[in-house]
Structure formats: C-alpha cells, structure tokens
Amino acid sequence: MAHDAGISYNRIAEACTLKPERVSQIARGTAAVSALATVERIAGGLRIPGALLGLAAQPWEDTAVLSTEPHHGDDPMKRRQLLRGALAAGLTTPALAALTAARTDVDQTLSPGSPGSPEDLADLEAAAESYGYGYHGQQPTRVLADMVADFTALRPLLTVPQPAPVRARLCRTTGQMAGMTAIVLHDLGSRRESRAWFATAARAAAESGDTQLHAWVLAREAMVPLNYGAPKAAAELAERARHAAGHRPTATATLAAAVAARAYALNHQSEQARTALAAADALMERLPASERSDTWLTYSEQKHHVHLSHAYTTLGDTRRARESQQRALELSARTSTMTRTLLHIDAAACAHHNGDSEQACRRTIAALTALPDSYRTGLVRRRAQDLYEAIPTDHHHERAVQELRDVLAA
Template sequence: MDDLRPSPAHVPHRLLADPGFVRALRERDFAVVFAMAHDAGISFNRIAEACALKSERVSQIARGAGSVTALATVERIAFGLRIPGALLGLAAQPWEDTAVLSTESRHGDDPMKRRNLLRGALAAGLTAPALAALTAARTDVDQTLSPDIPQDLADLEAAAESYGYGYHGQAPTRVLADLVTDFTTLRPLLTVPQPAPVRARLCRTAGQMAGMTAIVLHDLGSRRESRSWFATAARAAAESGDDQLYAWVRAREAMVPLNYGAPKAAAGLADQARHAAGTRPTAAAVLAAAVAARAYAFNQQPEQARAAIAAADALMDRLPEGERSDTWLTYSEQKHHVHLSHAYTTLGDTARAHESQQRALQLSAPTSTMTRTLLHIDAAACSHHDGDSEEACRRTVAALTALPDGYRTGLVHRRAQDLYEAIPTQHHNERAVRELRNVLAA
C-alpha cells in the first residue's frame, strides 16, 4: 500500500532527539510539529504533499488556527514525515528500523514469539523500540474496538437537544446567535476523516442545528435565509442516512411558503416529507401530515385537507411516548393542536378551531410567547369568519400590543397582516380596523 502514498519528507534526526519536538509529538501538538519541521527546512507545501493535506490547512495548523484529531490524519503525518509511530502513540510503521514487534502478518499468531520479542525489547528499559513494541500490541486490539467519539460531538448533540426546547422566553435573535455559534463548531469535525458512524452522528447534529436555525429565521420573517438553511439541513440529513430527520426538515421547510403565501409549494414539500417519513407513527410523519392539511386548506382543497387531518390524527394516536415531548424536534399534543387550529381556521370550521385553540393554550407554557400569540390571532380570524370583523381586529391588536418588541415581526406580523387583508375594503375606515392597521404599520 505504501507505494500508493505521496513520497515522504524525512524530518532530520536531530529533531527526533529534540525534547521540545518529542513532547509536541507525544501531545500531538501539530502546531509545534509543523512549525519546527518548517524551521528545519521542510516547507509547508512539502509537508502538505508528503502528508496528503492541503497546504493552507498545514499553514493553519502551524499557526494554531487548526487542529488534527482524526487518527487517519495522524497516521498520514507519521508516514509523511517519517516519524516513528511510538512517538505519536501509534503502532510501529513497516519502514521503521526499530519496529521490533509487528502484527500477525510478520510473526503469525504465535503468542510465544510475541512474548519473547516483547521481553527482548523491554530488557533495556522503556526505550524507543520498547515503546514501539508496546504501542503495536495495544494498537492491534484498539483498532478492532469501536472508534473514539470526539468529545465535542457529545457536547454538540447535547446542545442540539437543548435548543430543541424552543425560545423559553428568550428573544429569537438571541437564540439565533447562540445556535449559529454552536453550529460553526461542527466544521472542524466535519472537515477531517471520521469513522462512518461518527460521520453520521455529526451530519445528524448538523441537520438538526441547521433546521432549527432555519425555524428561527422563518419566525423572524427572513424567508430567503430560512430556505437556504433548510437546504443545508436537508443535505446534512440526507448524508446522515436518517430518513425521519430528512422528513422533519422538509416538513418544517414547507411551513415557509405556507406562512408566506405559496400554498402549492408548501403542499409539494409536505408531500415529499410524508413520502420520506413513511407510514410509521413518527414525529416527522405526524408533522408532515398536519402541515400538508394546512397547505391544502389554503390551496382551496378542503377534501384533501380533511383527509390529511384524519391521517395526522391517526398517526398522533399511535405516536410513541418518547416522541411526544414538546420540542422542535419531536411532536407534542400541544403542537398538534396548534397545527389543527390553523388548518380548521383556514377551512372556516371555527367550532373545531376553537377546540384546538383552547387545548393548545392549556398545554402551552406561559413562556411560549410566539405560539400563544399565533393561537390568539387564529381565534381572532375565527371571529372574522363568523362575521364579527370588529372583534377580530380588537383581539389581534390586543395580542400584538402584549408582545415584546422583538416578537412583533416575521411570522406574527404576517399572520396579523393576513387577517387585516381579509377584511373587506369598505370596512377599513372603521375604528377597530384602523387601529389594527396602525399597529401593523408601527
């Protein structure tokens, strides 16, 4: 296999005897390793060529602006710079003169031979050959075990879970800043080779975080940016191999055109989500059916809307308890009634809409500021459907003026604007309608 690799760039023997260089190797501090190799006359371009790395990445690592965590990359550096494996905590390499203990390919599966070789290597103490022998023995077993999981990945998975609980009374812009900051920390882990299971987990976390970022941008009214983040989330979800995550992303993405005047596009995305989710009762499957119902209702397709509502209800009845928590990534009873409220309101079925609104408000935490406001606007729209546009305007004004400043934009503003535009022009000079117009203008 070695003949297929780039030609190595040998570090000088004096460096291998330098305590600072040896310490950097032991700690895998490649900023120092690359910088000292460069000072010894090996250019960053030559290091990059020998180690099969990009030259700019080598420069970044030497400046301390990048790091090396993947075992495969460490092994390429060992080969490329001809660094004995023991100095990096690796098995002795085939080219090493000091490799006194090799794997079964050289010595066969003979415990007595391995024992004698190890005793001979250790007779002189913990020398470089002895350390290489010990490392080889450990690595032979270690490489058969499950790969190490980067600590950052566990932290990021926990962060994604915590963001899933929504705003919790925080301004959307603050949540957005925190989300994007954590999302960017995924990049170093995604740019280095990882074992397939680790790569899948990284992509899944990236898909979740990008999807939740898109949700916040959608709530703030930034449609174009929201769709871009959903596209990134869909790519990450597809690479992770998680069909349910992919369905969740598409269903949430469908809510962008749904809430901003493109119901046909919303129905198309929701149908994609339903196909990806399949027929099992999952959070993504219920969400996709509920969003499809809302899109069909807006698209003047009442029969399809009611069929989708029935499908969503049937899936909800069988949804496992573990997927019923109240987060962005799961699907709670509260969330179900929020979607049904809007679907029934759009269909003009105000009696059922009121039932869902009341149930959703009962289940909504006091800190669910945006959700509660949208439910109040749905209730106001029901008043308009029932012929009392004045009451509809009063209720919407009360809902908007009760909001903190950071919430009177985006989706909430759009939903209130839709109500105002649904009121016939001949009523626009009435006091309650003027008040609503003024609040929206402000």
C-alpha cells in the same frame, strides 16, 4: 505561494468547491476563468475582498472576524459574543452575512468524502437537544446567536478522519442544528436565509442516512412557503416529507400530515385538507410517548392542536378551531410567547369568519401590542397581516380596522 505555505490544490479545491484538476490547471495558467460565478466562488473560498477583483463587497467581509482572525475565530466564547452583537439590531445585512459565513464554512465540509472527528460530539449532541426545547422565554435573536456559535463548532469535527458511524452522528447533529437555525430565521421573517439553512440541513440529513430527519427537514421547510403566501409549494414539500417519513406513527409523519392539511386549506382544497387532518389525527393517536415531548424535533399534543387551530380556522370550521385553540393553551404552561400570540390571532380570525370583523381587529391589536417589539415581526406580523387583508376593503374605513392597519404599519 500556496505550495510555500503548505496548502495543497485539494485544500483550495475544497474551499472553492472546484475539482482539484481544475484548480491545478488554473494555477499553472493552462486554463482561464471567464465565468463571473466562478470568479466569485474563488473569491469567496479564498476570502479575497471583492474590491481587489472589481467585485462588490463579499457577504463575509464585514464579519470576517468571525472566522478568519485567530484570536476570535478559534475562541467559541468570543465568536458567540460577536454573533450576539451582530444580531442585537435584528436581521441586518452584517448579521445575515455573519450567519451566511457560519453556514458556508460548515456546508463546504458536507460531501461524501469529507472526514470528521468525535472529540466534542457528545457536547454538541446535548446542545442540539437543548435547543430543541425552543426559546425558553429568550428573544429569538439571542437563541439564534448561541445556536449558530455552536453550529460553527461542528466544522473542525467534520474535517478530521473518523469511523463511518461517528460521521453519521456528526451529520445528524449538523442537520438538526441547521434545521433549527432555519426555524428561528423563519420565525423572524427571513425566508431566503431560512431556505438556505434548510438546504444545508437536508444535505447533512441525507449524508447521515437518517430518513426521519430528512423528512423532518422537508416538513419544517414546507412551513416557510406555508406561512409566507405560497401554499401550493408548501403542499408539494409536505407531501415529499410524508412520502419520506413513511406510514409508521412517527413525529415527523404526523407533522408532515398536519402541515399538508394547512397548506391544502390555504390553497382552497378543503377535501384534501380534511383527508390530511384525518391522517394526522390517526397518526397522533398511535404516536409513542417517546415522540410526544414538546420540542422542535418531536411532536407534542399541544403542537398538534396549534396546527389544527390554523387548519380549521382557514377552513372556516370555527367550532373545531376554537376547541384546538383552547386545548393548546391548556396543555402546557410552557407555551411560547410566539405560539400564544399565533393562537390568539387564530381566535381573532375565527371571529372574522363568524362575521365580527371589529372584534377580530380588537383581538389582533391586543395580541400584537402585548408583545415586546422584538417579537412583533416575522411570522406573527405576517399572520396579523393575513387577517387584515382578509377583511373586505369596504370595511377598511371602520375605526378598528384602521387601528389594526396602524399597528401593522408601526
């Protein structure tokens, strides 16, 4: 059937991430498939519904329209609308399946021999730059839908033969887009999906040959365990990022040092945290103006103070934490809703460190209730939950503490 349709064993092998020789042996009946993982890989690669093989429904089945129906999958506008619709209700199972299908389609093209084409590369590079400026007041799920829709447009470019320099540009853009998608998923609280997108970003960055991009992916990935209760793992990733970034004053090197400082502070390694903070400050002072813009891919002074705020708050150095909180809010009128909220929660945590838990709860409640419902999830909720859990249980009967608990439960 494959030969009649003009589909080669190489093409099947690429789709199923198998060796062509293995595909040939299976097709001719000279080799058998007994491992369930291989059956699932073939089913996913060839888009065989799970029910036909006695498997559970595959993640892509509910959203196959995004990539398999010609009149939708080949139409960028309809693909974007479908993604927006899937994400409108949040990170539901169908929405996550749509994201997985989009990422997997591109991820399978990232291998040392995969070809590519530069036709629309300039437009996609411009799109990646635009997404780097953050949410711009839009809901994270809206940004996520648009970003993934553009990300899927990279796949056909990655499968057309091209010169090595153009291939490197494509992989660099792929790494940036996958990394920024991972950032939004992290902000929305989807840790597992975020890590998967960071893995794709790392593969693309490695293939592009851009060591700073690869280090940036590691530093941003470190913020997933950092913000979700695994500071030791975060410190290890941040140190890998610092090593990859080198000693030059780059945005990535500065970010990696700041993230390492936060991780060490959370892990009660105050000496290492302060050493990393000093390194981050020294790099920030020497950072060239070209890398100081306020984007996800660069490192602004405002972003620096956001990191310092959390690090010093965790260390209990409330004076320096408040200085950074104030400076971060002063530096940019464009400060995102999520960032402002995190700074307010840091300020509340400073009040708790100084012995005023009631004021800490009141401030956190005010910060949370001022948010639209779609923002009151993920990272913001986790940071507020951390504050609540830091309050000794013998204070949990107090009215302000109970009110914070009720807001978090809602």
